[in-house]
Amino acid sequence: MIERAIQELGPWSWWVLGFVLLAAELIAPGVFLIWIGVAALAVGILSLMLWEVGFWTWQVQLVLFALLSVAAVLLGRRFVLSTSETTDEPLLNQRAESLVGRTAVLEKPIAEGRGRIRLDDTFWVVEGPDLPAGTRVRVVSTHGRNLTVESVTASG
Template structure:
C-alpha cells in the first residue's frame, strides 16, 4: 500500500499544476506515477526515489518545451491595459497637436498628441490611437482629409 503515497504525490503535483500552468509540476506527477509502479513491483525506496528523479528529469527535458509551445499556440492572445487601446477610436475634446491635447478614449479623458509633423486635430474630430506612450495617447485622424486642420493655418502662417 506504500504506492498510494506516490499516487497521492502525483495528484498533489497535478492539482498545483492546474493552478500554476508552469508545466513543471505535471512532469513531477509523471515521475511519481512511475515511482508508484516501481513500488508496486517491490523495488526498494531508494530506487523509487531515483526512478522518480530520472523520469521527472527526462519528462522536463523532452516534453515540457513542446507542451509550452503547444499551449501558447492554442491560446488566443488577449490584449490588456494600454495594449488594448491601440487601434481604438477616440473623440478630440481639446485640440491635439504635437505638444498635447485631450481625447475621450474608452469613456476616459486622456492626454493626447499627434505624431511629429502631423497637423493639429480640432475639437470634435474622430481619431484612431496609434500607440500609447506612458499616459499619453498618440493619435491620428481616422481617414486622410477628415478632420485635419487647414494646412495654411496649421503652421501658424
C-alpha cells in the first residue's frame, strides 16, 4: 500500500506529506511537527533528484525520513532553546514563585500542617508549622499551588 501510494505520487508524495505536517503545525502548534515537515520536504527534494536511481526505494526513503526527522527535531529543539531571551520579568508566568519572600497574615490557622493566607486578591493554601490565625508569616517556598510559610518572628 505504501509502495503503491509513493509510486503513484512519485517524488511529490514527500512534498504533500511535508506540507500536510506544516499545516498541522498551524492547527496544533507546539513547534514539533514543523521539524518533521522539514524532514519530509528534504526527502522530497532528494526524491526529485534521485527518483530514477535504482537504490532509491520506498524503504530507503522511509529510513532517511526517520533519520532526518530525529535530526531535525533535535536541531530544532536546540535552536529554539538557544534563542530564549532573558527577561526582566523572569517570574511573569510563575505566580506562586513570585510570592516567595512576601509576608501575610494567616486567615485560617495552620492546623495539622495546612492553613490559608490572602495575598493581593487570592487565597492561598499554606503549609508550615501549626500557628494560630492572625499570625504574620513569610512565604519561603512553593510546591505547586501550595506555599510553605514560616512565622516572621521565628525567622528573625
